[in-house]
Structure formats: C-alpha cells, structure tokens
Amino acid sequence: MFSNHARHRSKRRPLRKPLGGALLALTMLIAPSIAQADSGVDVSNYQGCVAQQRARTAKDNGVAFAFVKVSEGRGFTDGVADCSLTGFAQxxxxxxxxxxxxxxYGNSADQEADWFLSQTKGYVGQGILPVLDWxxxxxxxxxxxxxxxxLDRVAAAWGTKPLIYMSASTIGMADWSSVANADYGLWVAGYPRGYxxxxxxxPGAVPYSVAPWGFAAxxxxxxxxxxxGIGSAVDVNWFYGTAATWAKYANAPIATV
Incomplete structure (x- = not known):
C-alpha cells in the first residue's frame, strides 16, 4: 500500500564499510536534527523521459536527487532510463x-543481479547509487x-553497497538483520497522509519502526x-544527508556528484 511502483510494473526500490561505519553512522544520525537533508523523486517510464528542460524545472522547484528505474526481473529494461539519467546529470x-x-517469477537473485549489472555497467564509478526495489x-x-x-552480487561488481527499498510494513514481515548488519542502507516507504x-x-523523521536498521537513509x-517538471502523481522522497553523504554512500569523490 505504500508505493506506486506497482503501476510501474505493467508499464514496464548502514553504511559504506570503506569509509568507516561509525563515521557515516554519526553523519546520518545527526542529519535530521541539523537539517542536513534534501528532497527528491523517483521515476520510471511512467513519467516519460525527464530530459534536460524538465529536469531543470524540477531542480528549480526543489529536486536535489532522483532515483531512476532501469530494470525489472530478468530481461526488462526501462526504455527512458538513459534519457532521464542524462537529463538529471545535465x-x-x-x-x-x-x-x-x-x-x-522464478528468477534467481544472481540472474536478476546480472541483468541489472548488464544495464548499468556504464554508470559504475559516477557517484550513482544502485538500489534494489523490494x-x-x-x-x-x-x-x-x-x-x-x-545486494551482495551487485555490491561486488559496483564497489559500493546498494540501498534496499521496501515499505515499512514489509520490514516487519521478516528478520532483516543480515541485510542491515551487512551495511546495506534502507530507503523506506510509508505514507502517513495516505494518497x-x-x-x-x-517530512521530518520517519514515523515507523525501521528496526533492525538504526535509521533510514x-x-x-x-x-x-x-x-x-515531473508530474502531478510523483513519488516524493527525503534523503537524510547532504551531497557529501550521498557521495559516501556511492563511494564517490564529492566532486563527481
């Protein structure tokens, strides 16, 4: 009930060990209280290509980051992903x-990870975060x-650990300690104001339990x-950190972000 990604399907989301978990954990934990955070969107072909002009309008209206769908399952590619990624980059x-x-669908995790990797290999090392939409x-x-x-297979290929997206209700369906303890950050979905x-x-602090994670990214x-610039029925998001925090998640120098 939390995500509009369901409609994307037919038309078609802890911390970086090399940086020191304690340092980044401290950065993220203090972020909400000192307003080190910003707004963004997530998009797929449902929104169409967000080319440069649309991306500029979105940025001028507060969009600092964008999660872009690139693949699904084993064999599906989002047809406007490259266009939108280019527009946002510009x-x-x-x-x-x-x-x-x-x-x-009976796909193995390795099969789907390899499909994602085949569609994103050109983006590795560009300060872009990989994400599993769960x-x-x-x-x-x-x-x-x-x-x-x-997550493990993609992390090994990208050299950075992906985030995992799931609803607050999904967190409570299983023991996610192995994922949280392996430093895979959480992007949580939950709509306290409904639709x-x-x-x-x-939006302030996340009003749901995100345990076993200590906080949501x-x-x-x-x-x-x-x-x-994007539309009138768009997923809107809050990132608990600055551009520097984002770069740490991506294992990228801040100058490339």
Missing amino acids: VGVRRAVYHFARPE EPGGGQKSNVAWAKRW AGERLRD AWQYSSSGNVP
Missing part, C-alpha cells in the same frame, strides 16, 4: 538507479536470502507529489 541532480525485483508478489516479501544475495495531494517538503513519504 542539471546537477544527484542520481540513483534501481532494479525492481521479481523473485515470484516489493515482490507471490509471498516473496519475506525472502531475505534472495534480497541479500542480489492525498503532496509536494516536496521536509531515505524516506518515500508519498506517491502523490506534485512536482513541476
């Missing part, structure tokens, strides 16, 4: 790329082992955001 919006998991059907939401296998019209804003607080 105006200085930070970027992440996500894969929509489909274990319910909202599968078929009773697979508690399949922690599958999710961790995908009423929303906007880019500071990002929160998707609505799928009904009105974001100039």
